[in-house]
Amino acid sequence: MKRFLIVAACVAIVWGVVLPRLAKTNTVRERNAWLKEKQIDPAAMFYTELPLMDRVLAGR
Template sequence: MTPRPRSLAAFAACALGVLLLWCVALPWLSARPAVRDRLRFLERRGVDASAMYYTELDAMDAILDRYEGREVRRRGGPPRR
């Protein structure tokens, strides 16, 4: 069973799209000031930006509170003011 030219072209287009996204768009985006500042913010708080489950990190409570505009809470205690 040989692949049809149309399906090969679709696969090649998808592979090229992923390659461009990974090698061009994401590096460009990570160099933007807003993204760079966010990565520094996370690093200062000990958050690995490549972690899969941010909610398991102690530092994420305050980060999520800040992001959602809530008062910052302490783990196991009342919110800080």
């Protein structure tokens, strides 16, 4: 249980504090805005998960 609580605390700090702060930096903000503008989901596993594919396929 102790090990679990330590890991859970680490996860809470990283996702609750560190990453939200990083997300507010200009670099990440600009990158996210750029990805949104290009309709890119960088976490897409398959082409059907990419929003921009509709536009690409329609163009072809």
